[in-house]
Amino acid sequence: MIELQELTKVYGSKVAVDHVSAVVQPGRVTGFLGPNGAGKSTTMRAILGLDRPTSGRALVNGRPFERTSAPLSEVGALLDAKAADGARSARNHLLALGATVGAGPRRVEAVLEVVGLSEVAHRRVGLFSLGMSQRLGIAAALLAEPQVLILDEPVNGLDVDGIQWIRNLLTQLAGEGCTILLSSHLMSEMELVADHLLVIGQGRILADSPIEEFIARSTGGAVSVGSPDAAVLVPLLARAGGSVAVGGDALVQVRGLDAGLIGDIAAQAGVRLHHLAPVGASLESAYWALTRGSVEYGSGSAQVSAVQDSIETKEAA
Numbered sequence: 001m002i003e004l005q006e007l008t009k010v011y012g013s014k015v016a017v018d019h020v021s022a023v024v025q026p027g028r029v030t031g032f033l034g035p036n037g038a039g040k041s042t043t044m045r046a047i048l049g050l051d052r053p054t055s056g057r058a059l060v061n062g063r064p065f066e067r068t069s070a071p072l073s074e075v076g077a078l079l080d081a082k083a084a085d086g087a088r089s090a091r092n093h094l095l096a097l098g099a100t101v102g103a104g105p106r107r108v109e110a111v112l113e114v115v116g117l118s119e120v121a122h123r124r125v126g127l128f129s130l131g132m133s134q135r136l137g138i139a140a141a142l143l144a145e146p147q148v149l150i151l152d153e154p155v156n157g158l159d160v161d162g163i164q165w166i167r168n169l170l171t172q173l174a175g176e177g178c179t180i181l182l183s184s185h186l187m188s189e190m191e192l193v194a195d196h197l198l199v200i201g202q203g204r205i206l207a208d209s210p211i212e213e214f215i216a217r218s219t220g221g222a223v224s225v226g227s228p229d230a231a232v233l234v235p236l237l238a239r240a241g242g243s244v245a246v247g248g249d250a251l252v253q254v255r256g257l258d259a260g261l262i263g264d265i266a267a268q269a270g271v272r273l274h275h276l277a278p279v280g281a282s283l284e285s286a287y288w289a290l291t292r293g294s295v296e297y298g299s300g301s302a303q304v305s306a307v308q309d310s311i312e313t314k315e316a317a
């Protein structure tokens with residue numbers, strides 16, 4: 001288990017992490033999401049004792065990580081996939097690391113197998129692609145069989161097979177009782193991999209909830225309505241108290257009225273409906289809605305519209 005208690009880190013005048021309190025529970029995969037500069041890496045570094053908190057604390061299994069006697073057996077971490085010595089082979093890199101934690105050649109071969117690098121284990125790490133380096137970094141994190149895993153952007157650089165693989169691996173480890181915290185900018189991949197979400201923006205926790213709840217809450221009960229007579233229907237819905245956003249293709253989104261009431265209003269006015277359904281939301285749209293006020297490095301409206309363009313709105317079944 002990882003506990004963050006009022007964790008705060010200030011660099012000069014910059015508050016990177018601002019009184020963050022959260023518990024990362026074992027037995028599930030917790031995704032750590034936030035825009036650039038939100039404070040994810042600083043939080044992870046503080047958990048690992050690499051950054052000293054300005055105030056508050058981070059505990060791993062009930063105590064500060066720097067007080068742990070066998071750190072690599074307690075926490076497996078992947079912070080920088082390219083940190084390995086490029087001149088070594090993948091196997092030698094793991095053997096050298098294993099020597100410091102009591103993991104011998106057999107364990108090294110086992111983790112190489114788990115991460116799918118057995119065939120290329122003789123190759124120099126410097127020649128590895130980002131995806132291969134990510135796999136090697138995960139192998140290193142798993143080497144001493146820790147119960148806690150902290151992975152910074154582990155999905156970055158993985159192809160579709162790789163993402164599927166990491167999802168299966170993390171789900172299995174969580175099922176065995178591991179505590180897993182992974183950060184990512186990639187919402188769609190996070191949606192596939194994580195069970196629980198911690199969302200951070202400008203150093204503060206914006207959400208801490210199961211992923212389904214996070215998505216469900218973000219829709220705010222919106223209903224998507226399609227009608228060739230939208231021009232007639234929209235004022236009627238507004239008069240009934242609905243908040244109406246008009247989109248393209250005769251589609252409107254209505255908040256404040258449920259689908260049944262919208263259908264009744266349309267029927268009474270003789271308005272044709274071609275579509276009427278509650279709106280579901282992708283993690284990406286929910287995340288964007290939550291963090292749009294806390295993006296530190298944006299490029300103004302161009303960025304917002306690009307993100308909006310990528311929003312995938314799903315219709316609930």
Ligand SMILES: Nc1ncnc2c1ncn2[C@@H]1O[C@H](COP(=O)(O)OP(=O)(O)OP(=O)(O)O)[C@@H](O)[C@H]1O
Pocket residue numbers: 011014015016017034035036037038039040041042043296
């Ligand atoms: N060593 C440092 N000195 C000064 N400021 C720093 C330092 N490390 C981080 N910061 C600042 O703290 C804030 C949080 O940075 P952090 O790297 O934790 O964010 P992040 O969420 O991991 O971002 P990214 O997704 O871009 O990696 C940023 O404003 C960053 O510029």
